[in-house]
Amino acid sequence: MLKDYFEKLYTGSQADFFRLADGAMDREERLFVVTANPEVMMIAQATPELDAVLCSDAATIVPDGIGVVRAARGLGLELPGRVTGVELAWELICHAGQTGRRIYLYGAREEVLQALVRRIGTEVPGAVIAGAKNGYDHEDDAVFRDVLEQRPDLVLVALGVPRQELLIARWLDEFDKGVFVGVGGSFDVLSGQKQRAPEIFLKLNLEWLYRIAKEPKRFGRFFRSNVRFLGKVRRIGGLDRRD
Ligand code: UDP
Numbered sequence: 001m002l003k004d005y006f007e008k009l010y011t012g013s014q015a016d017f018f019r020l021a022d023g024a025m026d027r028e029e030r031l032f033v034v035t036a037n038p039e040v041m042m043i044a045q046a047t048p049e050l051d052a053v054l055c056s057d058a059a060t061i062v063p064d065g066i067g068v069v070r071a072a073r074g075l076g077l078e079l080p081g082r083v084t085g086v087e088l089a090w091e092l093i094c095h096a097g098q099t100g101r102r103i104y105l106y107g108a109r110e111e112v113l114q115a116l117v118r119r120i121g122t123e124v125p126g127a128v129i130a131g132a133k134n135g136y137d138h139e140d141d142a143v144f145r146d147v148l149e150q151r152p153d154l155v156l157v158a159l160g161v162p163r164q165e166l167l168i169a170r171w172l173d174e175f176d177k178g179v180f181v182g183v184g185g186s187f188d189v190l191s192g193q194k195q196r197a198p199e200i201f202l203k204l205n206l207e208w209l210y211r212i213a214k215e216p217k218r219f220g221r222f223f224r225s226n227v228r229f230l231g232k233v234r235r236i237g238g239l240d241r242r243d
Contacts (some may be wrong), residue, residue, distance in 0.1 A: 001126050003236045004055045005041055006075055010062045013080040021179055022095040028177040032058050035085035036199035037065025040161050049164040053169040066205040071233040089156050096154045097124035104147050107135035107158030108187035115188040115191035135159045144171045155180045158187040
């Protein structure tokens with residue numbers, strides 16, 4: 001249920017979450033991060049398997065989307081702001097580089113993936129790429145069999161929602177360590193193939209508007225899920241948080 005997602009939503013700052021995730025990598029713990037925006041939450045409402053993943057103890061949900069931050073505040077949570085998938089992915093890549101850890105990248109188009117691998121090679125020389133597979137020419141479970149064999153410390157999966165989360169959730173128990181994040185279109189941005197919104201849009205919390213202006217085909221999907229999201233958030237009674 002939507003309410004459950006907010007009950008377990010991470011409410012610290014992005015910097016604190018970076019420390020938490022970096023620490024999990026250092027200590028060789030297992031961490032599965034779901035970066036949630038209203039669309040992700042609405043897809044989960046319509047997809048029982050994803051709903052189960054979001055509600056499970058295995059997944060940590062962070063608010064990647066100003067709609068989720070605002071809704072959470074409306075429900076009485078004190079949230080400093082967003083924890084974005086694209087920034088989290090880069091932070092974890094850099095941390096892996098500083099500590100000589102192994103990274104596995106799965107998803108996006110081959111040229112995007114190769115551009116990202118090149119960028120990591122030049123900007124994060126300490127990072128070891130344990131594997132890099134595009135999201136179009138491979139079978140998900142076959143890739144994860146390889147991931148399991150490689151035992152990477154960081155696994156970034158860029159296939160879109162819900163495929164990336166369901167894949168990670170299906171395999172998570174097989175791993176004894178690793179930070180796993182479903183990062184959506186982040187490889188497109190981190191590789192430099194797609195522009196992120198200019199700073200002013202980020203400051204004004206209008207990244208969503210920039211993305212729609214750049215890709216108008218997103219509008220219908222965005223509008224429908226956000227309107228339904230707001231309606232559903234309004235119907236949530238009080239939260240019953242564990243912390
Ligand atoms: N993608 C993929 N294989 C597919 C479909 C999509 O690897 O069969 C990738 C796509 O190239 C993109 C990412 O998945 O890099 C999803 O991007 P999108 O912007 O749709 O995701 P969002 O950030 O909106 O969740």
